[in-house]
Amino acid sequence: MDDRAKYRRELRGYAIGFASALALTCAAFATVHFDLAPAGTTIGIVFALGLIQLNVHFRFFLHIDLKKSARDDLQLILFSTLITLLMVGGTLIILFNLYHRMM
Structure with a gap:
């Protein structure tokens, strides 16, 4: 080609x-x-x-698709998403806990 x-x-x-x-x-x-x-x-x-x-x-x-050559990139994106969700989730848990303690 x-x-x-x-x-x-x-x-x-x-x-x-x-x-x-x-x-x-x-x-x-x-x-x-x-x-x-x-x-x-x-x-x-x-x-x-x-x-x-x-x-x-x-x-x-x-x-990025599901071919063999792009799986490393996909795993990197999924891991980054997991870490981001853990950080955001932990922050929200702490903020809601503080909110309920202030009430």
């Missing part, structure tokens, strides 16, 4: 990723703006659209 074909393929991937991310963002905003569902369902829809958009960003912009 020559460089020109590689460039076109990569550019096409970025365009598909951009269009998908834009469509998912617009769908989330439309769901909230036009009150298409009850509040609980709307939160679920927006959360699901966010997870799908996370996958789109991983696949099209960060080039």
